[in-house]
Amino acid sequence: MNSTNLTTADGVPLKTSLRRAQRRHRLKAVLLVTPLFAFLLVAFVLPIMDMLTRSVDNPEVITYMPQTAEALIAWNGDGLPGEAVFAAAAHDLAKGSRERTIGHVASRLNYEKGGMRSLVMKTARKAKKWESGPYRELILAADKRWREPDVWLLIKRQSAPYTLSYFLSALDLRHGSDGSIESKPAHMKIYVDLFMRTLWMSALITALCLLLGYPVAFLLATLPMRQANLLMILVLLPFWTSMLVRTTTWIAILQSQGVLNDLFVWTGLIDDANRIQMIYNKTGTIIAMTHILLPFMILPLYSVMKTIPPSYMRAARSMGATAFTAFRRVYFPQTLTGIGAGSILVFILSIGYYITPALVGGQSGRFITNFIAYHMQQSLNWGLAAAIGSLLLGVVIALYMLYNRLIGIDNMKLG
Numbered sequence: 001m002n003s004t005n006l007t008t009a010d011g012v013p014l015k016t017s018l019r020r021a022q023r024r025h026r027l028k029a030v031l032l033v034t035p036l037f038a039f040l041l042v043a044f045v046l047p048i049m050d051m052l053t054r055s056v057d058n059p060e061v062i063t064y065m066p067q068t069a070e071a072l073i074a075w076n077g078d079g080l081p082g083e084a085v086f087a088a089a090a091h092d093l094a095k096g097s098r099e100r101t102i103g104h105v106a107s108r109l110n111y112e113k114g115g116m117r118s119l120v121m122k123t124a125r126k127a128k129k130w131e132s133g134p135y136r137e138l139i140l141a142a143d144k145r146w147r148e149p150d151v152w153l154l155i156k157r158q159s160a161p162y163t164l165s166y167f168l169s170a171l172d173l174r175h176g177s178d179g180s181i182e183s184k185p186a187h188m189k190i191y192v193d194l195f196m197r198t199l200w201m202s203a204l205i206t207a208l209c210l211l212l213g214y215p216v217a218f219l220l221a222t223l224p225m226r227q228a229n230l231l232m233i234l235v236l237l238p239f240w241t242s243m244l245v246r247t248t249t250w251i252a253i254l255q256s257q258g259v260l261n262d263l264f265v266w267t268g269l270i271d272d273a274n275r276i277q278m279i280y281n282k283t284g285t286i287i288a289m290t291h292i293l294l295p296f297m298i299l300p301l302y303s304v305m306k307t308i309p310p311s312y313m314r315a316a317r318s319m320g321a322t323a324f325t326a327f328r329r330v331y332f333p334q335t336l337t338g339i340g341a342g343s344i345l346v347f348i349l350s351i352g353y354y355i356t357p358a359l360v361g362g363q364s365g366r367f368i369t370n371f372i373a374y375h376m377q378q379s380l381n382w383g384l385a386a387a388i389g390s391l392l393l394g395v396v397i398a399l400y401m402l403y404n405r406l407i408g409i410d411n412m413k414l415g
Helices: 014-054 060-064 066-074 083-099 102-112 116-127 135-142 149-157 165-170 191-222 225-240 243-254 259-267 282-305 311-318 323-334 336-351 355-360 368-377 382-406
Strands: 173-175 181-183
Touching: 014 382, 060 066, 060 102, 066 083, 066 149, 083 102, 083 116, 083 135, 102 116, 102 149, 102 165, 116 135, 116 149, 165 173, 165 382, 191 225, 191 282, 191 336, 191 368, 191 382, 225 282, 243 259, 243 282, 243 355, 282 336, 282 355, 311 323, 323 336, 336 382, 355 368, 368 382
Parallel strands: none
Antiparallel strands: 173 181
16 A cells, blocks of 8 residues: 555544644654743843843933034044034933932943043033023033043043943943043052952862862762762752851851851960961861852762762782872872862852852952942942853853863763
């Protein structure tokens, strides 16, 4: 019988029935994946896109001082602009003061040049009372700072709908008076040092977690099941305690009058007048974060070590290898996938930590994430916070790609 004439029990051609079944299976697969896709879209993709957009978005001047922005297009930047620009600025300042929108412009310009907020707000209040020109004389008389060409160059530069100023600030750079990019003065450079501090402290925390976690994972993998389960409960116990509680506990332990210093004084290692400062600095951040992130190193290592047959080590010993040689040449290479998984997990988590450095880090132990939170919550410079966050995301992606090139993400095992 020709296969094209085959039918199902209800008389439908077999090929048609198979196509319908395949469509139903594909539809079910799509419906099963849709909630996960929606979650990733809402909780991951959209926030990242919004962050990237905010890091270059620059709507304040062009939205609330549109006439000034348009008038400045024809100005070549030499000396002071003409009467048309001053008239447009007076109109925009007066309108912005009446509608209470000029504060957005003042804050935006103040991010680029200190004192611009007071200048703009002061002039805007006076502009409401002006009935006619000449506006050049009125604005110059309102504040002598309007006589500086740099002020008008700043307004012209910030009239563009998009800007790289936030990224320049995040890299301790700025626009010079002639529009060129230059380095900020030494006393204003903070973010590059913070990036470097965050990276090297995260690397140190990762190394300490590996140093402490490897023996624990090895012990878990080699102990009998009953003892291993008990030890695993102790490893997982921190997950059952609030991270805030664990961090504040370290404050009680590490402070000058804390448990550890009291123990040192009691044993005679130090005298009461020379207590060690281990909190509100880099030391406190490193100790607290190593404790918090240690389970994230132990668990991937344990999952890999558990799959290594003990007979491999016994075979190496039976062939004349010492215990150290057998470990170095047989056992350790097989745990590299767990080391890679635990290291990249701990490193990426530590880069993005916020609460622990904020509580125990003081000034010298804070991470770049603490300044992202500062600009989001206090200075309200969301553009700069988004630019710093975008750079941090770029660093993480670059490190991930480097890891994939050197080791290979396919070789990473989390369980």
